[in-house]
Amino acid sequence: MGKKTKKSEVDVVLIGAGIMSATLGTLINELSPDINIEIVERLDLVAAESSDAWNNAGTGHSALCELNYTPEQADGSVKIAKAIDIAEQFEISKQFWTYLVEQDILKNPSEFIRQVPHMSAVFGEKDVNFLRTRFETMEKETLFKGMEYTEDKATLSNWIPLMMENRDNDEKIAATRVDMGTDVNFGTLTRDLVQHLQTKENITLSLNQEVRDIKREDDARWEIEIKDLNNGEKRKIKAKFVFIGAGGHSLLLLEKSGIPEAKGYGGFPVGGQWLRCKNKDIIQKHNAKVYGKASVGAPPMSVPHLDTRYIDGEQALLFGPYAGFSTKFLKKGSYFDLPASIKLSNIRPMISAGLDNLDLTKYLITEVMKSPSDKLDALKQFMPTAKLEDWGIEIAGQRVQVIKKDPKHGGILEFGTEVVSSADGSIAALLGASPGASTSVAIMINLLKRCFPERAKSDAYRKKLREMIPSWGKKLNDDAVLCEEVRRRSQAALQLS
Numbered sequence: 333m334g335k336k337t338k339k340s341e342v343d344v345v346l347i348g349a350g351i352m353s354a355t356l357g358t359l360i361n362e363l364s365p366d367i368n369i370e371i372v373e374r375l376d377l378v379a380a381e382s383s384d385a386w387n388n389a390g391t392g393h394s395a396l397c398e399l400n401y402t403p404e405q406a407d408g409s410v411k412i413a414k415a416i417d418i419a420e421q422f423e424i425s426k427q428f429w430t431y432l433v434e435q436d437i438l439k440n441p442s443e444f445i446r447q448v449p450h451m452s453a454v455f456g457e458k459d460v461n462f463l464r465t466r467f468e469t470m471e472k473e474t475l476f477k478g479m480e481y482t483e484d485k486a487t488l489s490n491w492i493p494l495m496m497e498n499r500d501n502d503e504k505i506a507a508t509r510v511d512m513g514t515d516v517n518f519g520t521l522t523r524d525l526v527q528h529l530q531t532k533e534n535i536t537l538s539l540n541q542e543v544r545d546i547k548r549e550d551d552a553r554w555e556i557e558i559k560d561l562n563n564g565e566k567r568k569i570k571a572k573f574v575f576i577g578a579g580g581h582s583l584l585l586l587e588k589s590g591i592p593e594a595k596g597y598g599g600f601p602v603g604g605q606w607l608r609c610k611n612k613d614i615i616q617k618h619n620a621k622v623y624g625k626a627s628v629g630a631p632p633m634s635v636p637h638l639d640t641r642y643i644d645g646e647q648a649l650l651f652g653p654y655a656g657f658s659t660k661f662l663k664k665g666s667y668f669d670l671p672a673s674i675k676l677s678n679i680r681p682m683i684s685a686g687l688d689n690l691d692l693t694k695y696l697i698t699e700v701m702k703s704p705s706d707k708l709d710a711l712k713q714f715m716p717t718a719k720l721e722d723w724g725i726e727i728a729g730q731r732v733q734v735i736k737k738d739p740k741h742g743g744i745l746e747f748g749t750e751v752v753s754s755a756d757g758s759i760a761a762l763l764g765a766s767p768g769a770s771t772s773v774a775i776m777i778n779l780l781k782r783c784f785p786e787r788a789k790s791d792a793y794r795k796k797l798r799e800m801i802p803s804w805g806k807k808l809n810d811d812a813v814l815c816e817e818v819r820r821r822s823q824a825a826l827q828l829s
């Protein structure tokens with residue numbers, strides 16, 4: 333006689349224990365504490381994929397330094413709409429974390445967020461002109477007030493001594509600086525959030541449990557098939573709502589759900605590596621996240637940057653990322669991930685996006701072929717005194733960029749994040765990577781509005797949301813007084829100075 337499959341029921345299943353599920357679970361629990369939740373994670377740890385500290389760059393993306401959010405236009409002007417949008421979203425994240433610290437839910441803010449100046453640095457006449465125009469356009473906006481710009485070598489030596497040592501005096505270089513940038517340890521933040529959720533009677537965390545299948549039942553609920561990776565046993569959970577927060581594997585699980593909204597989506601994996609500094613004296617000499625300009629064909633997330641990090645209480649320094657190619661969709665994924673994701677419904681968009689992005693393919697091949705000394709050359713543009721012996725390699729997380737149907741091109745490759753949900757809002761998945769973790773709170777509040785529309789309309793829900801995020805529904809960039817007020821509160825609670 334075959335073994336009986338165990339069955340259980342919950343309101344909500346969150347697949348994956350990364351920053352997205354942790355944020356959604358915390359929001360649901362604060363807004364609707366009666367909802368019971370099971371978080372299902374295939375690994376034996378929380379936040380061990382992209383959300384873990386060394387798997388991402390830890391930049392609190394707020395468009396203070398990332399040049400890919402402010403593209404140059406044909407007439408030489410700089411478009412900053414995306415930068416404003418991302419900065420607004422990061423302020424929402426900070427307000428939520430502020431609320432959680434004030435409620436004593438998050439206890440030690442300096443363990444997950446630190447103030448680190450955000451800078452952009454460019455080399456050569458053309459890029460210097462671009463950066464100057466970008467600065468002149470941005471500094472007028474409330475969200476970017478206080479940004480500084482310089483081409484002066486003495487000021488640069490003061491801001492970024494490590495980058496200016498032994499630099500050719502004739503080299504044209506410019507930089508902007510905003511002191512209020514942040515370094516965020518999304519791994520610690522995720523673990524703190526999940527630890528808090530585990531104190532609730534109606535929330536369960538199940539580790540070493542892999543979701544294998546998702547099917548819609550006749551009663552409109554979802555049946556999740558789970559394999560216990562410790563003993564191979566299978567079980568099933570019935571849920572009214574499912575969030576697929578499985579990082580790179582979200583696409584594969586979304587395809588299993590069979591919802592028509594998932595048709596036409598594909599994924600393109602981009603791996604990454606950092607150079608991590610081993611020399612304490614060098615680490616101490618740099619205090620900033622300095623973003624440069626991406627080379628032609630490079631995906632936006634491969635913009636080189638020299639970054640101060642704070643991980644496990646220690647200051648660290650990384651440079652990169654160097655992009656790479658692997659067919660895995662997660663660091664601990666399978667080489668069959670990419671082939672398994674190809675279906676009849678997405679093969680055309682995937683081929684079209686591939687043909688349209690030959691520059692990217694060429695770039696990735698060049699990056700993969702790079703020897704350690706080629707890697708050093710890239711670092712030397714930032715730090716002319718760099719020596720290979722002071723740096724080691726650290727493997728970053730995998731990103732799966734979204735490919736989607738496009739009526740004109742057949743398929744396009746996107747570099748942002750995208751929530752795909754069923755028409756009735758009973759299942760949703762997060763695809764894509766960037767700006768990702770930094771904007772997780774705004775992404776998840778919008779997801780709740782889409783998937784729990786009745787609750788989201790209630791007065792109690794709206795009141796609580798406004799208590800947690802005072803600027804919700806307003807634009808800080810249009811309200812200098814409110815912007816200053818929420819920033820002052822966040823700076824104090826999160827101990828940023």
Ligand SMILES: Cc1cc2nc3c(=O)[nH]c(=O)nc-3n(C[C@H](O)[C@H](O)[C@H](O)COP(=O)(O)OP(=O)(O)OC[C@H]3O[C@@H](n4cnc5c(N)ncnc54)[C@H](O)[C@@H]3O)c2cc1C
Pocket residue numbers: 347348349350351352353372373374375378379380381382383384387388389390391392393518541542543544577578579580581582585604653662728729730731762764765766767768769770771
């Ligand atoms: C190189 C790199 C640099 C980045 N830099 C930044 C940055 O500077 N700032 C920023 O804000 N963002 C950055 N990001 C993006 C950020 O890391 C992601 O947006 C974020 O971590 C995604 O969180 P997640 O919860 O969706 O996924 P993850 O953290 O990957 O979590 C997904 C979880 O789902 C689990 N899982 C997968 N399949 C299953 C299954 N079948 N059953 C059960 N569990 C499953 C996985 O084991 C994993 O724990 C970067 C990403 C990378 C790769």
